[in-house]
Each structure stands twice: as C-alpha cells, then as structure tokens.
Amino acid sequence: MNFFNKIQDQAIYYQSYLKNYYHILQLPVRQGPLRTIQHLKKYPWLWQLAKVNCLLDVVTHGRSGNYRKATASVVEMIVPNLMELLDNLDADPDRLILHEDMVPPEILSAMGLKTWMSELLGILLPIVDPHSVEKYIDVAENAGIPPDICSLPKSTMGIMLNKEVPPIKAIVSSNSPCDGGMASYQLIKRHLDVPMFQIDVPYNFYNERATEYFANELKKMIFWLETNTAGKMDWDRLRAICEERNKMAEYELELWETIRRRPAPLAAEAVFLSHLWCFNVRPGDPDGTLLFKKLVELARDNINKDIAAVPNEKYRAVLWNPPLLHFIDFFSFAEQHYGLTIINDSMSYNRQPFIDTTSEDSMLKSLAHIIMTGPMARHTRGPAENYFNDMFYMYSYFDLDMILIAGHIGCKNTAALNGILREKCRNKGIPLLIIEYDLSDPRVVTQDAIIQQLDRFMENIMKERRN
Amino acid sequence: MKSFYVAGCDVGSTTGKAVILNHEGIQGQAVCPSEIDPEDTARKVLAMAYEKINDINTPQDLSYLIGTGYGRREIPFANENISEISCHAMGAFKCLPKTRTIIDIGGQDVKAISIGETGEVLDFSMNDKCAAGTGRFFEMMAHIFRMTLTQFSELSLQAQSIISVTSQCSVFAETEVITLLAKRKSAADIAAGIQSSVAKRCFTLLKKTGIQPLVTITGGCSKNLGLIKALEKRLRQPIHQLSIDPQLMGAYGAAVLAMKNS
Numbered sequence: 001m002n003f004f005n006k007i008q009d010q011a012i013y014y015q016s017y018l019k020n021y022y023h024i025l026q027l028p029v030r031q032g033p034l035r036t037i038q039h040l041k042k043y044p045w046l047w048q049l050a051k052v053n054c055l056l057d058v059v060t061h062g063r064s065g066n067y068r069k070a071t072a073s074v075v076e077m078i079v080p081n082l083m084e085l086l087d088n089l090d091a092d093p094d095r096l097i098l099h100e101d102m103v104p105p106e107i108l109s110a111m112g113l114k115t116w117m118s119e120l121l122g123i124l125l126p127i128v129d130p131h132s133v134e135k136y137i138d139v140a141e142n143a144g145i146p147p148d149i150c151s152l153p154k155s156t157m158g159i160m161l162n163k164e165v166p167p168i169k170a171i172v173s174s175n176s177p178c179d180g181g182m183a184s185y186q187l188i189k190r191h192l193d194v195p196m197f198q199i200d201v202p203y204n205f206y207n208e209r210a211t212e213y214f215a216n217e218l219k220k221m222i223f224w225l226e227t228n229t230a231g232k233m234d235w236d237r238l239r240a241i242c243e244e245r246n247k248m249a250e251y252e253l254e255l256w257e258t259i260r261r262r263p264a265p266l267a268a269e270a271v272f273l274s275h276l277w278c279f280n281v282r283p284g285d286p287d288g289t290l291l292f293k294k295l296v297e298l299a300r301d302n303i304n305k306d307i308a309a310v311p312n313e314k315y316r317a318v319l320w321n322p323p324l325l326h327f328i329d330f331f332s333f334a335e336q337h338y339g340l341t342i343i344n345d346s347m348s349y350n351r352q353p354f355i356d357t358t359s360e361d362s363m364l365k366s367l368a369h370i371i372m373t374g375p376m377a378r379h380t381r382g383p384a385e386n387y388f389n390d391m392f393y394m395y396s397y398f399d400l401d402m403i404l405i406a407g408h409i410g411c412k413n414t415a416a417l418n419g420i421l422r423e424k425c426r427n428k429g430i431p432l433l434i435i436e437y438d439l440s441d442p443r444v445v446t447q448d449a450i451i452q453q454l455d456r457f458m459e460n461i462m463k464e465r466r467n
Numbered sequence: 468m469k470s471f472y473v474a475g476c477d478v479g480s481t482t483g484k485a486v487i488l489n490h491e492g493i494q495g496q497a498v499c500p501s502e503i504d505p506e507d508t509a510r511k512v513l514a515m516a517y518e519k520i521n522d523i524n525t526p527q528d529l530s531y532l533i534g535t536g537y538g539r540r541e542i543p544f545a546n547e548n549i550s551e552i553s554c555h556a557m558g559a560f561k562c563l564p565k566t567r568t569i570i571d572i573g574g575q576d577v578k579a580i581s582i583g584e585t586g587e588v589l590d591f592s593m594n595d596k597c598a599a600g601t602g603r604f605f606e607m608m609a610h611i612f613r614m615t616l617t618q619f620s621e622l623s624l625q626a627q628s629i630i631s632v633t634s635q636c637s638v639f640a641e642t643e644v645i646t647l648l649a650k651r652k653s654a655a656d657i658a659a660g661i662q663s664s665v666a667k668r669c670f671t672l673l674k675k676t677g678i679q680p681l682v683t684i685t686g687g688c689s690k691n692l693g694l695i696k697a698l699e700k701r702l703r704q705p706i707h708q709l710s711i712d713p714q715l716m717g718a719y720g721a722a723v724l725a726m727k728n729s
Contacts, residue, residue, distance in 0.1 A: 419674070419675070422590070422675055422677075423677065426589070432590075456550060456552065456591075459550050459553070460550055460553050460591060461588055461590070
C-alpha cells in the first residue's frame with residue numbers, strides 16, 4: 001500500500017472518529033448536566049455505550065480504501081442514531097413502548113410512539129465491550145432464570161430486573177424467535193407491572209391463511225396500542241416509512257449482487273451490521289437509504305477498479321446464526337489471518353424484503369410476511385428445511401468455500417439441527433465449522449478458544465496455516 | 468554422504484512419542500512420560516528413539532522433523548509442526564489405507580476423525596473440555612480398583628453383566644463407582660460399565676463426524692481391550708487393529724508427513 005493510501009485511510013478513520021464523538025457529546029448537551037448525571041446513575045450501561053466509538057476501531061482494523069470507508073460509514077450511521085434513541089430516556093412515558101426485536105418497528109413509529117427495543121442493549125453492549133453484559137446475566141441467573149437459556153434474553157431480563165430501563169407505557173412482544181425469549185417477557189411484564197400485548201406468529205406460514213392471520217394479529221396490536229397508549233395509527237406515515245424501507249431494500253439487493261463477485265468488493269460489517277441496524281432498529285429512516293446507496297457505490301467503485309475488500313481473499317464463507325457479539329473482531333481476524341472473507345451472516349439475508357404499499361391491508365400483510373419469513377423466525381421455528389434450504393442457497397449463490405456456524409450454546413432450536421446439518425454438509429462435500437460459543441457471555445467460551453476452533457478447522461480441513 | 472532419516476515427535480499431555488523413518492521403514496521408536504517442558508519431552512523421547520541409530524546423535528542430524536501433539540509449538544528444533552488430528556489421520560491411513568474413521572483417545576482428550584481416500588481429514592470432532600472418557604479418566608478408575616490400567620482392562624473383560632455407570636463427570640463417576648464397590652457389586656461388572664459409558668461418549672463424538680468403515684482406534688487408550696470390546700458392541704462393527712503400535716500413530720503420521728515434506 002502506498003503512502004498516499006495510508007494517509008487516506010487515516011483520514012477516513014479520524015474523520016469518522018471526530019464525527020462520532022461530536023454526536024456522542026451532543027447527548028449530554030441536549031440533556032443538560034443534571035439529567036446526564038441522573039441518567040448515568042440510573043442507567044449504568046450508558047458508560048459502556050459512551051464507548052461506542054470503539055466500534056470504529058473494530059470495523060476499520062486491517063481494512064483499507066473503500067472497504068474501510070464502507071465499514072466506517074456504518075458506524076457513522078449507528079452512533080447518531082443510537083444517541084437519538086437515548087433521547088427516549090426522557091420521552092413522554094405515555095408514548096414510550098418497550099418492544100421485542102421481532103415486532104415490526106415500522107408500525108410503532110407510524111403510530112407516533114417512541115420505541116425502546118428490549119434486546120438492543122443485550123446486542124449492542126457486548127459488541128462495544130465484550131464483558132459488559134456478564135453482570136446482567138448473573139442478575140438474571142441469581143433471580144432463578146435457568147442458566148442454559150440464551151444469554152440474550154438473560155441479559156435483557158437482568159437489565160429489567162435491575163430496573164435499568166426508562167419508564168414505559170406498555171410492552172409489545174411476540175412468540176418468536178425462541179421459547180426462552182418468549183418466556184422472558186412474562187418476567188419483564190410482571191417486574192415492570194405494565195400491560196403487554198403478545199402477537200402470535202403462526203408456526204406454519206407457507207400459506208395465505210397464515211399471512212391473513214398474522215396481519216390480523218398486527219391489526220389487533222394496533223387497536224390495543226391505541227387503547228392503551230397515546231399512539232394513533234397514521235397510515236400515511238406508515239406508507240412513507242414502508243416506501244423508504246423499500247428503497248433501502250432495493251439498494252441492499254444491489255449490494256448483495258455485488259458481493260457475489262469473487263473476490264468480494266465489500267464484506268462483513270459493511271453488509272451485515274448495516275442490515276442489523278437499518279432494518280431492525282431504524283427501518284424507513286432516509287439516512288439508512290443513503291447509507292445503503294453509499295455502500296453500493298463503494299462496492300461498484302471497487303469492482304470497476306478491480307479492488308477486493310480483502311486483498312488476499314482465498315476463501316469465502318457465510319456466518320450462520322447471529323454474529324459473535326462479544327467477538328465482533330472475528331470477521332477481521334479471519335480476513336487478516338486466513339484470507340477468509342466472511343461476506344455476510346444469515347440473519348441479514350432476508351429474501352422477502354419488499355412491502356406492498358397500495359393499501360393498509362397490503363402493508364400489514366407484507367409486514368406480516370417479512371416477520372414470518374425473516375431469517376431468525378423461519379430458522380428457529382418451523383420445519384428444518386427452512387434452515388438448510390437457505391443455507392445451501394446462500395452457499396451456491398455467493399460461491400462460498402465453507403460454512404461457519406456460530407453455534408451459540410444457548411440456542412436449543414438451532415443446536416438441535418447441527419447433527420443433521422453435519423450429515424448434509426458431509427454428503428455435499430461442504431466444509432463446515434460449528435463454532436461452540438455463547439452469544440454474549442465470553443466466560444463460557446473465550447475469544448482465544450473461538451480462535452483455537454477456527455485454527456483447528458483451517459489447519460486440518462482447509463490445510464491453511466494462520467498468517 | 469549423510470544418511471537420510473526423518474522423524475515425527477508427538478508431545479502429548481501424558482506421554483511423548485517419537486518415530487524415526489527412512490526409506491526402508493521405521494528405524495526407531497520410543498514412548499516416554501511427558502516432562503513439564505514440552506521441549507524436554509521432545510529431546511528425551513527423540514534421544515530414546517535414535518539411541519540405536521549410529522548416524523544420529525542430536526535432533527539436528529535428522530533430515531526433517533515434524534512436531535505434533537499439544538506441545539508441538541514448543542519444539543524449537545522441529546522443521547514444522549502439524550496438528551495431531553492430521554498426523555493421526557495420516558498415520559492410521561498409512562497403516563490401514565481402507566480406514567475411514569478414527570477414534571483417538573489420548574491422555575486428556577478424545578477425537579473422532581473422518582478421513583478420505585487419500586488420508587486427508589474430512590471432518591473431526593473433539594472433546595478437550597471434559598476429562599470423562601480420556602486416558603486420565605481410566606487412570607482414575609483403575610486407581611479406585613487399586614489396579615494398573617492393564618489389570619483394569621482385563622478385569623472388565625471378565626464381566627458377566629454390565630452395571631451402568633450413569634455419571635458423565637469424572638468426579639461423580641468416581642463417587643458412583645466407590646458406592647457400587649461398597650455395595651459389594653461385582654468389580655468386573657462395574658469395570659465393564661465404566662468401559663461401556665466411555666464407549667457411549669465416543670459413539671456420540673463419532674456420530675458427529677459420521678461412522679464409515681473401516682473404523683480404527685489410536686492413542687494410548689487403544690491398548691485398553693475392554694474399551695475396544697465395548698466400542699465394538701456400541702458401533703456394531705469391528706475396530707480394526709493397526710500394524711504399528713496405535714499409541715505411536717501421531718508420531719508415525721508426523722514422520723510420514725516429514726518424509727513427504729522433506
């Protein structure tokens with residue numbers, strides 16, 4: 001890499017760094033010193049989130065040029081968005097709703113409600129600081145929650161049990177994606193003593209009746225929210241949100257098309273973290289659309305200049321299941337030490353992305369369809385074929401060399417499939433690594449032990465030594 | 468002209484193993500208890516292996532040396548180090564080319580290895596987190612019976628029936644066995660129960676990688692005939708014996724690879 005490129009890479013980093021800190025520092029300015037101190041005392045996780053800019057180090061480490069620019073742009077999107085979400089700590093409690101990650105936030109936003117996604121902290125905190133949710137997991141386990149439940153609902157429950165959640169008016173949850181997650185809301189409801197609506201996602205969803213049924217569930221949810229909160233449904237606003245989301249989805253499809261190319265022009269956080277944030281936390285945000293437009297442009301530019309995201313790309317893989325939250329550097333580690341480009345994760349790969357905005361009913365049906373057939377919902381419930389078909393589709397569509405499974409020990413639903421999966425991959429001759437780890441608790445399997453698993457697999461199966 | 472010898476040195480958690488090869492075959496081999504420092508183990512076991520070879524006086528006299536086993540990265544005079552999984556696969560394949568499934572039971576871990584038609588590793592699965600089912604587990608069990616490992620193995624072969632040992636954890640299994648002995652249950656039947664419980668664990672591991680015939684066993688525990696009998700019963704197929712001491716298989720595989728890579 002020449003000197004000019006190095007300077008350019010440094011400039012990308014520092015530009016983002018300063019921008020992000022500007023947004024982080026705006027929060028205490030908006031809230032004032034007294035409220036800030038009160039919040040820091042009441043919500044100790046704010047100390048961790050104040051370090052969110054360290055995510056920039058993770059995503060830019062070892063990356064250069066457009067790839068670096070793309071991953072930095074994702075963090076530039078997350079940081080101000082997160083700070084805006086934290087404004088909800090002071091939101092009108094009549095409008096603040098606690099919602100589960102499987103509940104479509106589009107509807108809640110269209111109703112003029114402020115949202116607090118229960119699982120967001122459980123996801124974000126270990127990304128920012130690997131050890132940050134351990135204390136919440138301990139709180140939940142000490143309160144009698146079985147230790148073998150997924151650490152995401154456990155950390156979420158721990159936060160709730162510690163009352164480190166802003167005052168809310170109501171809870172909206174669902175029966176997805178797993179029993180542990182679903183059951184956790186009974187505890188949260190009882191502990192926070194607020195009304196809750198739990199939408200029922202049908203188990204067998206490959207038919208029109210299921211879509212009708214689930215769209216009707218969403219209607220019931222809207223009615224319930226209008227009765228129990230200050231929110232009122234604004235269908236025009238929902239249409240605007242859905243249309244914006246569709247634009248973002250169009251760009252995302254284009255992005256996926258570009259990363260089919262070998263070597264990939266962009267990968268990892270530029271592809272999965274952008275989806276995780278923009279589609280699950282802020283769908284319909286025009287800034288999200290702009291981000292995806294930029295990602296597509298950067299990918300196209302790399303293709304035109306024949307530049308690979310990972311210059312020494314030798315292998316391509318997909319990471320199945322959620323990314324390793326407490327070891328988010330895993331992607332760049334694999335790139336630098338093995339020339340292994342992890343181009344995407346399974347959670348981001350939703351092949352049913354568009355919303356029909358022609359009528360109120362069509363919007364609800366499309367949203368219902370997206371939720372029902374979304375990767376996490378369809379992989380952790382329903383027939384095992386959903387899981388395998390998607391995986392092998394991605395394997396051939398993205399011309400992969402191996403499949404890496406993030407074998408989260410708390411996920412009983414997917415753990416149960418591993419035996420069949422091994423058998424299927426063996427028959428197809430697909431190299432498979434099931435990484436044993438815990439989603440958010442590094443005490444169960446440390447980062448070193450995760451690396452050891454990758455090392456053994458790469459050395460023995462792929463015959464590749466670590467650089 | 469200097470003679471051509473290559474070697475494989477397997478520094479395991481319990482024992483060090485070395486095999487010296489030339490174009491005519493194995494010229495030297497040795498097993499010794501592991502020292503605290505893996506380098507010391509390697510030096511010691513290699514010295515034992517080349518003791519009777521006049522041309523070799525130091526490890527540097529070897530044309531090529533491959534280290535394997537848990538201490539493989541701590542052998543500074545090795546030309547290369549290769550994981551024990553690949554070495555066991557190569558060693559077993561070289562001895563028995565039709566082998567497709569290997570169960571390797573070492574002092575502190577257990578591995579199931581699936582290999583292809585050229586000896587390459589297709590898949591593997593291992594337990595290196597729990598002592599149950601490892602060589603260390605058998606040592607503990609033999610100690611309860613006040614026996615050597617060989618005596619314990621022979622005892623299990625005399626069983627009339629099998630008394631199940633339900634505890635999976637080594638510590639609790641020890642408690643369970645002591646309780647059974649205190650109840651004056653047949654020692655041979657209890658010993659067979661221990662072998663059977665380990666065979667079950669191995670079977671679970673083997674299922675992950677797929678069980679294709681021929682199946683063979685490597686590692687120190689391959690000398691435990693009671694375990695082999697229990698494994699054959701569980702797998703419903705014979706465990707094929709290797710022509711070379713299976714405990715040496717990692718070192719032998721490393722030496723074979725050294726011959727290829729030199």
